[in-house]
Amino acid sequence: MKLYEALAQEIEDMVAQQVLRPGERLPSVRQQHARRGASPSTVFQAYYLLEARGVIESRPRSGYYVAPGRAPTAAPEPEPSRPDGAPRSVDVSELVFGVLEAARSRRVVPFGSAFPSPELFPLPKLARALASSTRRLDPWSTVADLGAGNGELRRQIALRYQLDGAAVAADDIVVTNGALEALNLCLQAVARPGDTVLVESPSFYAALQALERLELKAVEVATHPREGMELGALAAALERHRPAACWLMTSFQNPLGSLMAPDKKQALVGLLAAHGVPLIEDDVYGELYFGARRPALAKRYDAPGAQGLVLHCSSFSKCLAPGFRVGWAAPGRYARAVERLKLTTSLAAAMPSQLALAEYLGQGGYDRHLRQLRAALMGQQAQMLAALAEHFPPGTRVTHPEGGYFLWVVLPEGADALALHAAALERGISIAPGPMFSAKREFRNCLRLNYGHPWSTEHAAAIATLGELIRG
Amino acid sequence: MKLYEALAQEIEDMVAQQVLRPGERLPSVRQQHARRGASPSTVFQAYYLLEARGVIESRPRSGYYVAPGRAPTAAPEPEPSRPDGAPRSVDVSELVFGVLEAARSRRVVPFGSAFPSPELFPLPKLARALASSTRRLDPWSTVADLGAGNGELRRQIALRYQLDGAAVAADDIVVTNGALEALNLCLQAVARPGDTVLVESPSFYAALQALERLELKAVEVATHPREGMELGALAAALERHRPAACWLMTSFQNPLGSLMAPDKKQALVGLLAAHGVPLIEDDVYGELYFGARRPALAKRYDAPGAQGLVLHCSSFSKCLAPGFRVGWAAPGRYARAVERLKLTTSLAAAMPSQLALAEYLGQGGYDRHLRQLRAALMGQQAQMLAALAEHFPPGTRVTHPEGGYFLWVVLPEGADALALHAAALERGISIAPGPMFSAKREFRNCLRLNYGHPWSTEHAAAIATLGELIRG
Known part of the structure; x- marks a missing residue:
């Protein structure tokens, strides 16, 4: 475990044990550095990680705070895939085109999109x-x-x-x-x-x-x-x-x-x-x-x-x-x-x-832009993970990637992501159903969600709606 | 024959018969209209056509004049192709890449180029x-x-x-x-x-x-x-x-x-x-x-x-x-x-x-630009045709296209356009040798010349050089 991961774990434990309570301000980077001797970059990375996990949140020009409400109960990680390894001709295009076409309207909540929000550029x-x-x-x-x-x-x-x-x-x-x-x-x-x-x-x-x-x-x-x-x-x-x-x-x-x-x-x-x-x-x-x-x-x-x-x-x-x-x-x-x-x-x-x-x-402004973009994506990932933990049924597994803007969600056995896609679209929400990602059209109970768009109450409501649809 | 073609032929005959002499000013469009009753568009088309044929030339803000020097002795038109009609796998890429690569330098006279001059845009x-x-x-x-x-x-x-x-x-x-x-x-x-x-x-x-x-x-x-x-x-x-x-x-x-x-x-x-x-x-x-x-x-x-x-x-x-x-x-x-x-x-x-x-x-400026571009290309075609007539050996056949910016030149039997391509490149001139245009690599004695660039003394000299190289 790296230094920043250890520091993040320590703080996450403190939150779980209510040593740090929801809404409470965390020590500043300067304090962590001066008192504990942690390098600023270690502290920043730990805080970023905690923010990504939804444990803490940043407030502009103020610092980091323990996330309000419930302590995050992150869903467990999915299992590795076990494909049968047979060579296959591929025939996914009809499904893919249908899903992409549906996700193209800007009035749809773009969880099925392949792109981050253009507003982040x-x-x-x-x-x-x-x-x-x-x-x-x-x-x-x-x-x-x-x-x-x-x-x-x-x-x-x-x-x-x-x-x-x-x-x-x-x-x-x-x-x-x-x-x-x-x-x-x-x-x-x-x-x-x-x-x-x-x-x-x-x-x-x-x-x-x-x-x-x-x-x-x-x-x-x-x-x-x-x-x-x-x-x-x-x-x-x-x-x-x-x-x-x-x-x-x-x-x-x-x-x-x-x-x-x-x-x-x-x-x-x-x-x-x-x-x-x-x-x-x-x-x-x-x-x-x-x-x-x-x-x-x-x-x-x-x-x-x-x-x-x-x-x-x-x-x-x-x-x-x-x-x-x-x-x-x-x-x-x-x-x-x-x-x-x-x-x-x-x-x-x-x-x-x-x-x-x-x-x-x-x-020379590219790296500065990238830093801002990464910070935005990390925060949005945390928001979506927290919303999934709140609204998706028990037994759901979710990835916690350390980059990018996609979550892979494994629903309990028997769930049908293609049916969910159709039902969600009627409610103005796009998702990317699992069978798009397999020559054999496996991953029927899986979906990919895009968190590359600034989080909003509309997005939070859409996750709640998806949760309802999944629970039937 | 259309009205403008008839008018053009009439004037070309007058030039051939020395009724109109080199350097002499042609009647203006207004005069043709007023005296002869020809519509301005018919006169313009006839004059454009004559300019394309190198019979006359326009001088800015002055009018049209019979081209100086010799009356154009246009080379005859090539014969139709007679391919054997057998299906063939194609394997021209090596040749094509070699020719294109050679033509890419801006220090080379671009007769082998596939594009008109970017300066015309x-x-x-x-x-x-x-x-x-x-x-x-x-x-x-x-x-x-x-x-x-x-x-x-x-x-x-x-x-x-x-x-x-x-x-x-x-x-x-x-x-x-x-x-x-x-x-x-x-x-x-x-x-x-x-x-x-x-x-x-x-x-x-x-x-x-x-x-x-x-x-x-x-x-x-x-x-x-x-x-x-x-x-x-x-x-x-x-x-x-x-x-x-x-x-x-x-x-x-x-x-x-x-x-x-x-x-x-x-x-x-x-x-x-x-x-x-x-x-x-x-x-x-x-x-x-x-x-x-x-x-x-x-x-x-x-x-x-x-x-x-x-x-x-x-x-x-x-x-x-x-x-x-x-x-x-x-x-x-x-x-x-x-x-x-x-x-x-x-x-x-x-x-x-x-x-x-x-x-x-x-x-809405596109059509105006196109009119200027066409006029430039027509004039350049006339210049190149005249230069070819002067410098290429007897027995050469040349197309007289009514548009575009390519001439197709058929050299006398036995000429080798690939050898010409290599020799010309050493003199700073690119051409497109005929075998590039055939799955069977035929047209060994043919070449494509690009007249899409403003004519210059350098271009005139390059045509003379090509003529020398062809004559050996």
């Missing part, structure tokens, strides 16, 4: 970056930057890789039309129709749809809701299926929110390299961590000895500029192949979006 | 539209417009279809990441790996690359350099191959510049409908006509009785905003399928680009 600053960068647009850049993308933007992305300990040259980055295109291009670079791809269980539906469209087979691998894909199950699947690739989200997986520990990521890269199997690492949520620092990238362990087999994909769509449609791939040894696929499928990403993001990143 | 006005539309950006539009694209932009595009006589509802338009993505999505909507697709001969290399990537087979159909694909050959190929689709450019085909007459387009749509074969109509050059009005769309003849089998694709990349990467498809009965493919391959086109174009189109 620095839109005015991005608009200024768009205007100024386009005014200075070199007409010839539209030709020179075809294929791999704008040079300055790729340089800015390479700088962030360097800070994250992964050596990626700007020339080996391909800017794409969002991470979804990056995923599609990477899959095409390493797999042919009929091939098998290993995925998590549950898995992000858009990846399943990409497999479906490319006529690839999915093998779902057992996945722990907090720790990610189980390497023992992965090793067995590698032996059994000789897959063309493994696709997974190493940090804050969608829908589970699971986070692989750094040594597990290293072992993952080593295991796949030993089998010569490329890893497509989808890392779009990696910046949305609630801990002290950004989770390691599996790409970091893709040393030259590991053969350049990690194709790292990410984007700005979840953490900065959703409508700009700018993502990228750092495809290792497949960089040229992915660049050529980009040229033949859509030529280039939109230049105004690329130039504006390059300018925005060069101005 | 209204970049400052687009930058202002970007800035103002993004300032007013509704954060929720980034979610609401996923998939098919921004509603206002689709409405503006639908308005233009209406003016062109094609009934396309805004809801049936899918905005894409350029016309290349539109083509890819349409191909995926109608064909499966292993299927056969009919294409022109020669054919646009990016379409051949798309077939290659999607593991489709190409059957090249005989194509007339001025009138487009030959319907007799098409009918035979339909009987013989039972193709999944026919892909072609009905107006100013790349690389030939061929233009199908309206009744031929109507017959084309009827013929394909009779076989139940979808037509993917790539129309990215349709706005770049030199005649009196926009060429008809084949889509126009896709009446409800014709089953909605025409998938019309276009973009703003060739005529307004190349780097914005905004194209679209109007896929008829396949609209929903294409929309879903868009959702699963790249989610949406970039929102800033879409909003800026919607605003620009709403302001």
Whole structure:
């Protein structure tokens, strides 16, 4: 247990024992530092964690307070998945399109949405970056930057890789039309129709749809809701299926929110390299961590000895500029192949979006924005967890992810998330039912909830309504 | 022969007979109208046509003059192609990538480029539209417009279809990441790996690359350099191959510049409908006509009785905003399928680009810009044709397209365009060698030249250099 986790546990115990009572003010960071000798960052992390758990809450310009009302009785964590491991053609699109279409109206409470609230993004600053960068647009850049993308933007992305300990040259980055295109291009670079791809269980539906469209087979691998894909199950699947690739989200997986520990990521890269199997690492949520620092990238362990087999994909769509449609791939040894696929499928990403993001990143406000965004998401997670604890029936299990903006909820056996989806929509609430996340349409009693929107009384009421619908 | 064509012929004859001498001023439009009774639009069209042919030239604020120097001795037109009609797997990518890469430097004379000069586009006005539309950006539009694209932009595009006589509802338009993505999505909507697709001969290399990537087979159909694909050959190929689709450019085909007459387009749509074969109509050059009005769309003849089998694709990349990467498809009965493919391959086109174009189109300056662009391209075509007539060896054949910005040059037998490409590049000149445009790598003695850039002494010298290299 880390220092901040120990401190958080200590305070949570004090709350449970009523040493600290609801509404009471916690010692300030300065006090914890001066008296106890804890470093400010340890205290901040402990308080953030407690806020995420709903134990305490922050009040602007005042400090941290024990959350009012009841002590949180957090629901227990779900069990790891146990898929049967058979290769399957994928056919989830009809279900997915139906759910997404339903969730698109802005009058619906967006628990089923795949995006955080656009209100959490620095839109005015991005608009200024768009205007100024386009005014200075070199007409010839539209030709020179075809294929791999704008040079300055790729340089800015390479700088962030360097800070994250992964050596990626700007020339080996391909800017794409969002991470979804990056995923599609990477899959095409390493797999042919009929091939098998290993995925998590549950898995992000858009990846399943990409497999479906490319006529690839999915093998779902057992996945722990907090720790990610189980390497023992992965090793067995590698032996059994000789897959063309493994696709997974190493940090804050969608829908589970699971986070692989750094040594597990290293072992993952080593295991796949030993089998010569490329890893497509989808890392779009990696910046949305609630801990002290950004989770390691599996790409970091893709040393030259590991053969350049990690194709790292990410984007700005979840953490900065959703409508700009700018993502990228750092495809290792497949960089040229992915660049050529980009040229033949859509030529280039939109230049105004690329130039504006390059300018925005060069101005240096990105990390400040990310800190604000993470703090907002942590607080919203705490609010939703507390509401679930209050309104969902006993026997419900819920993840407590350390980042991202999704909760995975396992309802008691017999619950039907598809029926709940339909009933909730009639009450103006969207959810993402579990079968969207499985080639076999499993997880019938599960749902994914989005806490990426500022909490409101409407949201609280919607959780209560869902609870009523579940209880029937 | 139309009135303006007759008038143009009359004047061209006068020049050939030295009735009008080089440098002499032509009667003004007002004079032609007042004395001869010709309508101003007829006179303008005749003069435009003569300018395109290099017979006359315009001088700003002064009028039209007979071109100086020699009377143009236009090279004869190439013969129709006679491909063998066998289905072929496509493998042109290495060649194409090599040529495109070489042409990318701005220090190279861009005769091999696929784009007109970005200097011909209204970049400052687009930058202002970007800035103002993004300032007013509704954060929720980034979610609401996923998939098919921004509603206002689709409405503006639908308005233009209406003016062109094609009934396309805004809801049936899918905005894409350029016309290349539109083509890819349409191909995926109608064909499966292993299927056969009919294409022109020669054919646009990016379409051949798309077939290659999607593991489709190409059957090249005989194509007339001025009138487009030959319907007799098409009918035979339909009987013989039972193709999944026919892909072609009905107006100013790349690389030939061929233009199908309206009744031929109507017959084309009827013929394909009779076989139940979808037509993917790539129309990215349709706005770049030199005649009196926009060429008809084949889509126009896709009446409800014709089953909605025409998938019309276009973009703003060739005529307004190349780097914005905004194209679209109007896929008829396949609209929903294409929309879903868009959702699963790249989610949406970039929102800033879409909003800026919607605003620009709403302001009403697009048609004025297009008129200026067409006039520039016509003049540049005339300059290049004249230079070719002067410097290329006897026996050279050249197209005289009525729109677009490509010439197709057929060199005397035995000439080697690939060797010419390599030699020209060493002299700082790019060309697009003929084998890029054929699954069978035919057209070894052909090249495509781009006249989409303002003519300069450097360009004139480059044509002379090419002539020297060809003569050896």
